[in-house]
Structures are given as C-alpha cells and as structure tokens.
Amino acid sequence: MFRAILYTQWKWARPVLFLAIIAAGWIPLEALRSSPYKELGTYHVPSLYASIAAAGSAYQYLALAVAVVLSISAWQADSARQHVYALSLPIPRWRFVLLRFGAGALLLGIAATAVGLFGGIAAALAPLPPSLHAYPVGLAIRFWLGTLIPFGLIFALLCSSPRRVKIVVAAVVTVIAVDMALAGFGVTDGPQLINWVLRPLYESGSPLTAFLSRWMLVDV
Amino acid sequence: MSDAIMLRNVAFRFGKEFAIRDLSMSVPTGAIYGFLGPNGSGKTTTIKLILGMQEPEDGSIEVLGHQMPKAAPQALARIGYVPERLHLYASLTVDEVMRFHQAFYATWDATRAEELRRQFNLRHEQLVSRLSKGESGKLMMLLALATQPDLLVLDEPTDGLDPVVRRDVLSALVEYVSARNATVLVSSHLVHEQERICDWVGVMDEGRLVAEMPMHAFRSGVKRLRVNGAPPVLPAAPFTLLGRSPVAGQEEEWGVRGWQPEMQSWLEAQGATLRETIDLDLEESFVELLRTSRSGGNR
Numbered sequence: 403m404f405r406a407i408l409y410t411q412w413k414w415a416r417p418v419l420f421l422a423i424i425a426a427g428w429i430p431l432e433a434l435r436s437s438p439y440k441e442l443g444t445y446h447v448p449s450l451y452a453s454i455a456a457a458g459s460a461y462q463y464l465a466l467a468v469a470v471v472l473s474i475s476a477w478q479a480d481s482a483r484q485h486v487y488a489l490s491l492p493i494p495r496w497r498f499v500l501l502r503f504g505a506g507a508l509l510l511g512i513a514a515t516a517v518g519l520f521g522g523i524a525a526a527l528a529p530l531p532p533s534l535h536a537y538p539v540g541l542a543i544r545f546w547l548g549t550l551i552p553f554g555l556i557f558a559l560l561c562s563s564p565r566r567v568k569i570v571v572a573a574v575v576t577v578i579a580v581d582m583a584l585a586g587f588g589v590t591d592g593p594q595l596i597n598w599v600l601r602p603l604y605e606s607g608s609p610l611t612a613f614l615s616r617w618m619l620v621d622v
Numbered sequence: 623m624s625d626a627i628m629l630r631n632v633a634f635r636f637g638k639e640f641a642i643r644d645l646s647m648s649v650p651t652g653a654i655y656g657f658l659g660p661n662g663s664g665k666t667t668t669i670k671l672i673l674g675m676q677e678p679e680d681g682s683i684e685v686l687g688h689q690m691p692k693a694a695p696q697a698l699a700r701i702g703y704v705p706e707r708l709h710l711y712a713s714l715t716v717d718e719v720m721r722f723h724q725a726f727y728a729t730w731d732a733t734r735a736e737e738l739r740r741q742f743n744l745r746h747e748q749l750v751s752r753l754s755k756g757e758s759g760k761l762m763m764l765l766a767l768a769t770q771p772d773l774l775v776l777d778e779p780t781d782g783l784d785p786v787v788r789r790d791v792l793s794a795l796v797e798y799v800s801a802r803n804a805t806v807l808v809s810s811h812l813v814h815e816q817e818r819i820c821d822w823v824g825v826m827d828e829g830r831l832v833a834e835m836p837m838h839a840f841r842s843g844v845k846r847l848r849v850n851g852a853p854p855v856l857p858a859a860p861f862t863l864l865g866r867s868p869v870a871g872q873e874e875e876w877g878v879r880g881w882q883p884e885m886q887s888w889l890e891a892q893g894a895t896l897r898e899t900i901d902l903d904l905e906e907s908f909v910e911l912l913r914t915s916r917s918g919g920n921r
Binding site: 414 | 673698722
C-alpha cells in the first residue's frame with residue numbers, strides 16, 4: 403500500500419526532485435568557487451565564511467520551494483477529483499493521510515540526502531583552512547527537518563476540504579490586503595499586521611525557527 | 623432475504639438546505655436494484671452516504687452488515703464503485719492505475735483484470751488523462767469488477783457512452799453478477815436501460831424515495847384511467863390514486879397504482895364511469911410517479 407502511494411507521489415514530484423538534486427550539487431560548488439583563495443592554497447576565511455553563509459540562505463529557499471511543491475503535488479490529483487477516489491478505497495482516511503505524509507517525507511529525504519552528499523563531496527574537494535570544518539550530515543538533517551515543517555503545514559491544509567482551504571486562503575489574502583491598505587493610507591509604517599500574524603511562527607520554540615538559524619555547510 | 627443496503631430515516635443537508643430528507647430504502651441481497659430519478663434528485667448524494675463518503679445528519683445506514691460511515695473501510699473492501707465521473711489519477715497509465723488499485727484490495731483478481739483489459743481494448747501504457755469517456759467508463763468498471771465485490775455501486779455507469787461501449791460494460795456487469803450472485807445498486811435516469819437489467823427499482827425525487835418495489839410490480843403496476851363523473855372527494859380506494867387531472871367536462875385522467883379490473887365496481891359505487899384503461903410503459907410510469915409525487919402524492 404505504501405509502495406503504491408509512494409510511487410504516485412514519486413511520479414508527480416520527480417521533475418522537482420531532479421531540479422532539487424541539481425541545485426543541491428550546484429549550491430556548495432558555487433559557494434566554494436566564488437570564495438577567493440589565499441596564496442598558500444587555502445581559503446580566505448572571512449570571505450569563505452560569508453560565501454558559505456550565503457549558500458545557507460540558498461539551502462533555505464531550496465528547502466522551502468521543495469517542501470511547497472511536494473506538499474501541493476501530494477494532494478493535487480486528489481483535490482482535482484474532490485478526493486472521491488481516496489475516499490472510496492478500503493482504508494481509514496487517517497491512514498491514507500499518514501501514508502501520503504510518509505511518502506512525502508521520504509521524498510524530501512531524497513533531496514536532503516543530495517544536499518548532504520554534494521555538500522560532503524564539495525567540502526572534501528576543497529582545501530579548507532584548519533579552523534573550519536564541514537558538516538554535510540548535520541546540514542542534510544537540518545535541511546530535511548526544515549522541509550518537513552512547511553511540508554507538514556501545507557499538507558495539512560490541502561488534505562482538508564476545499565471549503566476549509568478556501569477559508570484559510572481567504573483569511574491570508576484579507577490580512578495582506580488590510581495590511582497593504584493600512585500602509586497605503588499612512589495608518590501604519592509598513593506590514594505590521596503580517597508581522598503580527600507571522601511572528602509567533604518564527605519566535606523561539608515555534609515551528610519555523612529552523613529557517614531563521616544559519617544553515618552552514620562549513621563552520622568553525 | 624436479508625438486505626445488502628439498508629437506510630433508515632436518513633437526512634443529509636448541504637449548508638442549510640436538506641438534500642436528503644427522511645430517506646428509508648432497502649436493497650435486497652442478490653438484487654440488481656435500479657436507482658431511478660431525474661438529475662439533481664439526490665441519487666449521487668445517497669450513494670456517497672451509502673459508501674461512507676458523507677456522514678448523515680440523522681438516521682442509520684447499514685451496508686453488508688456494517689454501520690456507515692463508522693465501518694466504511696470494512697464495507698468498502700467488499701464494494702466495487704463506479705462513480706458518475708472519472709475519479710482516477712489522470713497522470714497515471716492504465717497499468718499504473720491497476721497496480722495502485724490492486725494494492726488496496728486483498729481480493730484483487732489479476733487474471734480477471736487482465737482479461738477485462740483485453741476485452742475492453744485498453745492498452746497498458748495509455749494515460750488516464752488521454753482516455754475517451756467510453757474508455758474511462760470501461761477502466762472504472764474493470765477496477766470495480768476485478769476486486770470481486772459482493773456489492774457493486776454504479777452511479778450512472780453508462781451515461782454518455784455510445785451504444786457499443788454501453789453494451790460491453792453492461793454485458794461485463796451481467797456476466798459478473800450471474801457468476802457471483804452479487805448485489806448491484808445502479809443509478810440512472812435512463813429508464814429503459816434499467817428495465818432490461820434490474821429486478822428491483824427505487825425512484826428518487828427531490829431528496830425523497832417516492833417508490834420502491836420489484837421491477838415487475840413497477841412495470842405493470844402504474845396505469846392511467848379515464849374516468850367520468852367522479853366526485854371531488856373520494857373515500858379510501860382499493861388502489862393507490864397517484865393523481866387526477868381534468869381532461870374535458872366531467873372527464874378526468876387518473877394515475878393509479880395497484881389497479882385490478884374488478885375494482886371498476888368501486889368506481890361505479892362512487893357514481894363514476896370508467897371510460898378507458900391505459901397501460902403505461904416503464905418510462906411513462908416513471909414520469910407519472912414523478913409528476914404525482916411533485917403535485918402532493920396520493921389524494
């Protein structure tokens with residue numbers, strides 16, 4: 403059963419996964435390539451550090467993009483037919499949802515593995531200064547956990563009824579519209595309402611804090 | 623004979639509007655039950671309730687001995703379902719859909735599935751999104767039959783299909799049912815098609831079941847009478863008066879069920895004369911039932 407569900411999600415998500423794997427290979431290589439060598443054949447530490455920190459942001463965007471696309475693709479085919487097929491199968495709904503989530507988590511693991519693997523290869527090929535060390539496994543785990551959070555949030559929203567999805571989307575659009583209107587009329591200085599809504603998601607201990615910390619392939 | 627499907631006083635609403643109100647119906651085990659009704663009468667909603675896809679507001683639903691929707695997985699394992707519209711994943715091929723479906727059914731008959739695939743001229747590598755309406759209908763029927771179900775629930779399975787495909791689908795269905803003695807609930811607004819294959823019939827209109835009886839009773843039970851000189855108010859009749867409408871002068875046309883020629887004496891006792899008895903075919907009976915149920919039922 404899990405294999406059947408995994409196969410469908412693999413089929414729907416594989417173009418994105420291929421792109422993610424290419425990006426996972428390109429990000430560390432580009433970070434190291436753009437960092438200048440010192441004369442002795444090792445990296446200039448501050449510029450390498452800055453370059454790796456920039457690559458960390460690229461990993462975050464990659465994680466977010468992969469998570470969003472995979473969560474949408476997990477339910478798109480079911481949503482298009484009002485979930486009739488899934489509901490007609492002889493399996494409890496919660497179990498079907500769990501299997502879909504498990505398949506998605508496994509596919510995100512492929513992207514995370516690529517991040518760790520290419521990060522490890524790039525770090526092994528680069529003559530790092532003695533004060534710096536590569537953490538490809540740690541980065542891969544952080545990437546995987548980081549993708550699971552937005553994946554889980556969007557997944558939960560999309561496996562719900564179309565009515566609930568519409569309510570949530572309408573609420574988000576309303577908040578943005580009101581915020582823009584308040585800023586436009588000079589009532590506020592900027593996007594206060596959005597910050598107020600999103601702040602709890604980023605505060606310490608909340609689910610999206612993983613995206614605020616630095617995702618470093620190479621660190622002290 | 624026990625009932626494969628039993629609904630008792632079921633109510634269901636979309637928002638504030640009742641889609642189904644006080645619905646009770648019984649589908650006997652082994653019957654081919656034709657579920658008739660015009661478009662929008664509540665047939666598909668009732669089917670979704672039977673399959674546990676919707677939860678009733680009130681009443682109880684039992685399918686193959688399982689309470690729905692609580693025990694839906696257990697019941698669905700023994701049900702083959704063909705919905706009104708294609709419900710399968712469009713980006714999969716025929717072969718992939720068959721393998722996906724198989725993974726959920728312990729009773730999947732791979733040999734039979736392959737036979738049906740060849741019989742229906744479906745190619746392994748055909749994408750579901752590229753299938754014609756007829757091919758989609760055949761694929762859904764294949765999936766339903768290959769699970770060897772005890773109950774088949776078919777929602778307008780031949781709607782929009784050309785006569786050749788319709789014949790293929792119906793013959794596969796009849797062949798399966800005669801071999802397995804399975805129960806079939808088949809909804810349609812195509813009255814003549816139901817007449818050919820069904821032995822029970824239920825007629826649904828505006829969220830209510832307006833008639834439920836064996837097909838032979840339905841076929842011979844509804845007649846139109848031309849009656850002259852009947853009083854406006856009648857005592858209890860030995861037949862069911864579905865409706866009456868004036869024709870000309872004192873002459874009226876009555877829709878009746880359960881009419882027997884010897885009941886003419888009852889009419890005469892009321893001071894009325896029977897001018898003509900008109901036998902209705904199934905479609906006319908269906909229309910008569912709907913017309914009378916909408917104008918207030920028995921009077």
